[in-house]
Amino acid sequence: GAVVSQHPSRVICKSGTSVKIECRSLDFQATTMFWYRQFPKKSLMLMATSNEGSKATYEQGVEKDKFLINHASLTLSTLTVTSAHPEDSSFYICSANPRQSYGYTFGSGTRLTVV
């Protein structure tokens, strides 16, 4: 089946530093990938849609300069949290849809803690 691999699974960083999270589609090509954020005991909020070879589409209220997205190949999208602050601490999850009728496949998520 379709697999989305996300790394790292857990990261702790200091305030002011940047963190890069990778999302890879292992056995299919994904021209589009999605980045979600989940707060504790809350639902998933779509942050942005990552488009291979072009700019990402950000949801309203998401800072583009804060959350940099790069989708350089058909199997890799990265999310970089720049100048991280404690309020950026959250669970970030990526997903891709191998084909419409199959359903979206999610990565295992990245727990970011900014101290």
Added chain:
Amino acid sequence: GEDVEQSLFLSVREGDSSVINCTYTDSSSTYLYWYKQEPGAGLQLLTYIFSNMDMKQDQRLTVLLNKKDKHLSLRIADTQTGDSAIYFCAESPGGATNKLIFGTGTLLAVQP
């Protein structure tokens, strides 16, 4: 708006059936999904239903769709302790594949 609503919590005894309900908002959603999330993990696709279907059954899982009322439910037969998790319904608004709108999530607690 794009609010997809679910009840927050459901507690059942092992062996009983669980029914998790969801009310969605976009009548043009082509596919509706159920995902399971265990603590600290990503989301696992459980099942999905196409909008022109009323019911879909897959082993212990039964999905019912009432398109008129925009109501979706997930029934888990013979609920096991391993079914304890948060369950999210999700819709794909406008029939597009571009994004999912998730429900608020239902925490299912299965008592032995």
